[in-house]
Amino acid sequence: MKVILLQELRGKGGEGDVVDVAPGFANNYLFTHRIAIPATKGNLKQLEERKHNIAKREEKRIADAEALKAALEGVKVKVDAQVGEEGQLFGSVTTTMIADAIKATTGTEVDKRRIELNRPIKVAGEHEVSISLYREIKTTVKLQVGDVVAEAEEAVEEEPAGAAAEEAAEAPAEAEADAE
Numbered sequence: 493m494k495v496i497l498l499q500e501l502r503g504k505g506g507e508g509d510v511v512d513v514a515p516g517f518a519n520n521y522l523f524t525h526r527i528a529i530p531a532t533k534g535n536l537k538q539l540e541e542r543k544h545n546i547a548k549r550e551e552k553r554i555a556d557a558e559a560l561k562a563a564l565e566g567v568k569v570k571v572d573a574q575v576g577e578e579g580q581l582f583g584s585v586t587t588t589m590i591a592d593a594i595k596a597t598t599g600t601e602v603d604k605r606r607i608e609l610n611r612p613i614k615v616a617g618e619h620e621v622s623i624s625l626y627r628e629i630k631t632t633v634k635l636q637v638g639d640v641v642a643e644a645e646e647a648v649e650e651e652p653a654g655a656a657a658e659e660a661a662e663a664p665a666e667a668e669a670d671a672e
Contacts, residue, residue: 494531508546557626568634569593575639585613
C-alpha cells in the first residue's frame, strides 16, 4: 500500500516521501498516529503544492542537526553508576541516563530514542556512544561510566581529616571564651 509520510519514519523516509508499506501497518499504526496518509490522486496533488514548504523545513532540520553535531563533537560526558567488584555495574547504563548526562554537561537536549547502543553498557570505564541526529547525520560522544559508591567513600575519607582540623581550631577558641 502506498502512503505519503507526514513526518520522518525511521528506516522508511522523511516528510513528503511516498513509500510502500504493508496495509496492516498503514491502517493500524501510520494512519491512527497521523504519521502518514493514503497516496490518493488528491493527496498526491496536495503534496506537489506543499513540496516547497517541505523542502524549507527539511533544510532547517538538516541545519539544526549539523549545529547539534558540531556542539556534541568530541564531548565527554560522565554517568555515575553503582559498580561492583571487577568493574561490573549493578544493572546497565540506559539511554535516558546518557541523555540526561549530555544535557547536564553541554546544555543541549538529545532525544533518548536517537541514542544508539549496540549492546548494553554493563562495565565501568570509557565507552563510545553513537547518536543519530537526523537521517544520515550522526555523531559520537565519549561516555565515562564511574563508580558513585567509590567516589562517595573517597569523599567521606577526605572529610574527617578536614572536620577534625576544624574541630581542633574551634576547641582553643571555646577554651578562651570560657576563660573570660
